[in-house]
Amino acid sequence: MADQDEQRRTAIAVAPNGGRRTKADHPAIPLSPAELARTATECLEAGAGMIHVHVRRPDGRHLLDADAYREAIAAIRAATGERMVIQITTEALGIYAPAEQVAVLKEVRPEAASLALREIVPDNAAEPVFADTLSWMKQEHVLPQIILYDPAEAVRLAGMIRRGVVPWQDIPVLYVLGRYTVSQTSQPVDLLPFLAPDMPRFANWSVCAFGQHEAACVTAAALLGGHVRVGFENNLLLPDGRLAPSNAALVETVATAARALGLGLCDAAAIRELARA
Template sequence: MGLPMIMVAPNGARRGRADHPALPVTTGQIADTAVACAAAGADALHLHVRDAEGGHSLDAGRYREALAELASRVPGLRVQITTEAAGIFDVATQLRCLREVQPRWASISVREVARDPDLAPQVYASCAAQGTEVQHILYDAGDIAQLKDWQARGIVRPEQEAVLFVLGRYAPGQVSFPGNLAPFRERLPGVRNWMVCAFGPQEHACLLEAARQGGALRVGFENSLSDHCNRPHPDNAASVRALRTLLESHSA
């Protein structure tokens, strides 16, 4: 088993410093975290920005500021922005964010975009026109069926095949297990560009299983704050480092 791509998701849309004192919220904190995580072995970063009160934001100006800071501080780290609605934003706002930021890489929740079927074609057409690489967020079989429908109808382009399998998001206690990966792989057996994230004490075990099957990995405080013994990680970099050590111990 070779070492896969590791993406760090350091904050997410909902958690704050009250959840963990090392969770980054400001642009400076995110950049500091990015530097530490890159040194620990992260290849990419999943970027959420916050508003002045620390709430989830899709503000284009805040994204541009953060992207510029990351490009300056960690030029070798790939950065993916989120378009997550988080129960706050509609599809029109998500589309406007994509068009105004024009990021190189963005994650898009299939179930969120499906809320507005009239705008879904514009979301994917805009990404194709401006050169934004898309990663589809998939939570369950229904999301996979929706993605396949859009692919069959040409709404999603052939080159827009990358996916993130989210394991256990709606499981009791939001806890993931390595076996949660199988249904995703069975329903999308031919996908080549896939990544996994997971929740709870078996986060790293889930990611190890994904690596064994050839997937890329997403780790970090957006998904889990603690290790397999429910001990809090000191920071995101510690989680990245522990995951990389685990992967190396199982690599050929």
């Protein structure tokens, strides 16, 4: 059984770009492999142990492409070595079908990948493909994270675990507090429905949030035993409402708060161990 210090360590992931925002939104949003590598290094120094990567087309639009992912991963790995967990997204963004999402995942064979439940398993008929995909991830040692946009999805995922669709007794999840809409601002109270007494419990859960109160939301999650994801994908603002100068500034804000509250930070090795537990 982990000791108390281990139980109170928090993993910080950075989501530095997402699939929607461009340099018109913030000039420091990293889009190229070189920019992603530089951002990864800055965020590692600020306290992040994982980076959540999106790649883009030359015109800035969202892209799922194996070669583009390999180039970005190689650049980040060259800059940070093994000190960052590199997680790719399979997000469809309304462009890609589940089969295309899974195909890119298998072609890249990344260290880690996130899968939105509502995209990969849009209905019960898609469950066999989801089961096969997760079994492949387990066999290939690709660390999974299931993205959940509302509590009903958490209940659905827990049911899949009970029925053996998911080849683990537990699986890392990310609770999304809010939606990708203009001026969306999440609040810490938005986390409570995910943690209600009648809700399923996941041993490894993380939170991301939108807008100025991102740090407050994820710090609340950390105090309640969760892990955190911050970055320009969901938020461009510091807690006081000023424009954040960089992704690293958002990471540093949360890392400083966590340490001040007595929480340790997970390095990449600890994140890998947590994901495999």
